[in-house]
Amino acid sequence: MVSKPQSIQRSNHDDYRRYRGRFYIIAVCIFISYASLVIGRRAFAFCKPAMLQVEGFEETKLGWITSGFYLTYAISKCFAGVVADQFSARLFYPICLLISSIFCAAFATAPQFYQLVLFWSLEGLIQGFAWPICGKLLMHWCQSDELATWWSFLSSSSNVSGLISPILLPIVIRNYGWRWCFYGAATALITTAILNFFCLVDSPIDIELPQYDGVKQREADAKQKSKTNLSTKKGQVDDQINWLQVVVYDPLPHCLYIAYMISVLYEKSLIDWLQLYLMQDKQYSEVAAAAAIGTYDIGGIVGTLTVGYVSDSLLAWKKKDNLKTSQASDRVPFLIFISSMCVIAFLMLLLQPPEGSMIIIHALLLILGSTICGIISVLGVVSMESVPASVAGRSHTILTLYGNFGGICSGYPVSLVVKMFGWTQLIRLFAVLALFQVSCLLIYLTFKKSRTEKLKQS
Numbered sequence: 001m002v003s004k005p006q007s008i009q010r011s012n013h014d015d016y017r018r019y020r021g022r023f024y025i026i027a028v029c030i031f032i033s034y035a036s037l038v039i040g041r042r043a044f045a046f047c048k049p050a051m052l053q054v055e056g057f058e059e060t061k062l063g064w065i066t067s068g069f070y071l072t073y074a075i076s077k078c079f080a081g082v083v084a085d086q087f088s089a090r091l092f093y094p095i096c097l098l099i100s101s102i103f104c105a106a107f108a109t110a111p112q113f114y115q116l117v118l119f120w121s122l123e124g125l126i127q128g129f130a131w132p133i134c135g136k137l138l139m140h141w142c143q144s145d146e147l148a149t150w151w152s153f154l155s156s157s158s159n160v161s162g163l164i165s166p167i168l169l170p171i172v173i174r175n176y177g178w179r180w181c182f183y184g185a186a187t188a189l190i191t192t193a194i195l196n197f198f199c200l201v202d203s204p205i206d207i208e209l210p211q212y213d214g215v216k217q218r219e220a221d222a223k224q225k226s227k228t229n230l231s232t233k234k235g236q237v238d239d240q241i242n243w244l245q246v247v248v249y250d251p252l253p254h255c256l257y258i259a260y261m262i263s264v265l266y267e268k269s270l271i272d273w274l275q276l277y278l279m280q281d282k283q284y285s286e287v288a289a290a291a292a293i294g295t296y297d298i299g300g301i302v303g304t305l306t307v308g309y310v311s312d313s314l315l316a317w318k319k320k321d322n323l324k325t326s327q328a329s330d331r332v333p334f335l336i337f338i339s340s341m342c343v344i345a346f347l348m349l350l351l352q353p354p355e356g357s358m359i360i361i362h363a364l365l366l367i368l369g370s371t372i373c374g375i376i377s378v379l380g381v382v383s384m385e386s387v388p389a390s391v392a393g394r395s396h397t398i399l400t401l402y403g404n405f406g407g408i409c410s411g412y413p414v415s416l417v418v419k420m421f422g423w424t425q426l427i428r429l430f431a432v433l434a435l436f437q438v439s440c441l442l443i444y445l446t447f448k449k450s451r452t453e454k455l456k457q458s
Contacts (some may be wrong), residue, residue, distance in 0.1 A: 019209045022201060023141045027150060029199045030134050031157045033097055033192035037130055038161040039169075040104050040185035044069070044120065045272045045293075046169040047178035049279055049286055054178065059276070061113055063415025066272050067408050068117045069124035074404030076128025084132040089140075093133045094197040099126050101189035108182035140203040159304075162271075162297035166290040174286070246387050247395045252451075253386060255444035257402040259339075260379045262437045264403040266342075266372045266430060268410035270296055273418075274365075281423040282361065283354050295362045299369020307338060307374025308381070331382050332445045335375060339438045342371040346431040350424065376403075386448070 044065070051057050084092065100123060107119040134154055142150050172181050201207055247253060274296065278289040311331050345367045352361060383399040417426050 015209055018207075019204055022204075022207065022209070025199050026137060026141060026201065027153065029192070029196050030137060030154060033093075033189075033196055034130060034134060034154065035157040035161040035164075036185065036188040036192050037097070037100060037127055038158045039165055040100065040123070040182070040189065041069075041127060042162065042165045042271070043169055043181040043185055046165060046275060046290060047173060047181055048272075048276050049289075050173050050178040052276075057113070059415040059418050060412065061415075063412035065117050065120050065411070066415070067411030067413075068121035070268065070404065070407035070411055071124070072121045073124035073128045074401070074408065076125045077131075077400065077404065080129045080132045084129065084136050088202055089133050089137050090197070090200040090202050093130070093137075093200065094193040096126055096129050096133065097189050097193035097196065100130075101186040101193065104182045104186040104189065108179040108186070137200065137202075155304075156301070159297055159301045162300070163294055166292075166294040166297075170287050170290040247398055252444060252447055253383065253395060253398075255440040256379060256383050256386065257399050259335075259437045259440045259444075260376065260383070260399050261402040261406040262433050262440075263372050263375045263379065264406035265410050265433070266368070267300075267376065268407045269414050269430075270365075270368065270372070272410060273414060277423050277426075278361070281354065282352070282356065288358070292362060292365055296365045296369040299366040299371075300373035302366075303370030303372070303374035304377045306370070307334075308377050310334065311378050311381075331378060331385075332441055332448075335378055335382070336438055336441045336445070338371045338374055339434065339441060341367060342375070343431060343434040343438065345371065346427060346434055350427045350431060 048062050051062065052059070103119050103123040103126065107116060107123065110116045110119055138150055138154065169181050172184060271293070274293055275286070275289040278284040278292055279286060284292070311334055314334055315330050345364050349361070349364050349368075352364075380399065383395050387395045414426065417429060
């Protein structure tokens with residue numbers, strides 16, 4: 001016979017195995033579905049050359065479509081988290097995927113320009129809800145000591161789709177036409193919507209499993225925080241005044257926000273316009289230009305991982321060497337260094353002739369991908385570390401709003417510059433903006449250190 005303690009222990013072990021098995025299924029489903037969303041988003045960038053030829057559009061019209069997507073995407077991101085908290089992720093996420101597939105298919109069938117703008121803007125609106133829902137599921141299922149790891153795993157889904165897109169989409173465009181890229185994306189989204197509907201579970205409690213340490217602790221912390229926030233009205237007013245003074249009225253954090261906005265402008269512009277730039281200015285074939293985007297994405301993966309790790313390592317080394325508490329401004333000198341590399345890469349890209357070496361172009365794109373994505377990643381951390389912990393989330397929200405504005409500018413404004421002045425002047429503009437980005441970081445570093453010294457003296 002099996003004793004009662006052994007029976008309980010075996011039952012707990014079986015529950016934990018069920019919990020981990022279900023969690024792995026959910027993580028894989030989210031990964032595949034979000035990658036499908038990003039492939040649908042990336043499809044438009046690869047279809048631009050074909051749309052110029054087949055539909056007879058100008059670059060400015062394609063810019064309007066791009067800006068429409070990023071504008072509605074930014075709007076939905078402002079309230080997506082609040083909406084996601086009100087509904088079941090198991091139902092809401094598949095519905096979002098299904099609606100996204102409908103807009104992809106509608107975009108593929110739209111015969112008129114204004115219809116393309118409308119449907120792609122609606123696609124941006126619905127895609128803005130996806131990430132908060134995925135984050136909500138991870139928060140319900142991940143234990144505290146593995147949340148960052150699985151968050152990185154989910155984030156890498158967009159990079160994986162960025163590597164698949166240059167291989168798959170040009171083949172579809174060449175053999176079947178640009179509209180079939182969106183039919184294929186719609187089919188993938190419908191498939192993943194069905195898959196997620198049957199596989200997702202909001203929380204372990206819904207399938208009679210216990211919640212483990214990290215999940216339970218975060219829920220307890222949330223309840224305690226809710227009680228604290230409702231303590232006194234005066235405390236709420238003081239908190240509102242403080243965060244406005246620290247995040248909005250103080251001009252210093254805006255140097256970080258502007259630097260972030262410039263980096264997002266680069267990122268979105270290169271993703272959306274790089275293929276067209278290489279085909280028209282550097283005389284690349286469509287397949288070779290698409291492969292270059294894959295090089296940029298590889299640089300993005302490397303930069304996101306390495307820049308954050310090197311930044312943490314330098315911070316730990318400085319703290320150990322000087323025996324003092326590290327500060328957010330200690331990361332900024334390294335950001336200035338990689339921003340300077342970005343300036344050099346743009347200048348070297350500007351100097352490349354149309355018949356220039358393909359190896360050099362790919363090397364420059366690798367540098368640009370690693371520096372731009374690295375800056376975006378670390379600036380998000382600095383924006384939260386540079387303010388009190390109680391307003392860190394609001395600081396990051398404003399940073400994201402600046403970034404969304406940069407994404408909007410990567411559409412019609414960039415296409416207008418190309419139409420009026422050409423690709424060479426656009427790269428020159430990017431080089432100037434990169435110098436301005438370095439200046440913003442230098443200003444932030446100088447005044448932040450000055451404030452720190454004054455606080456020490458007082």
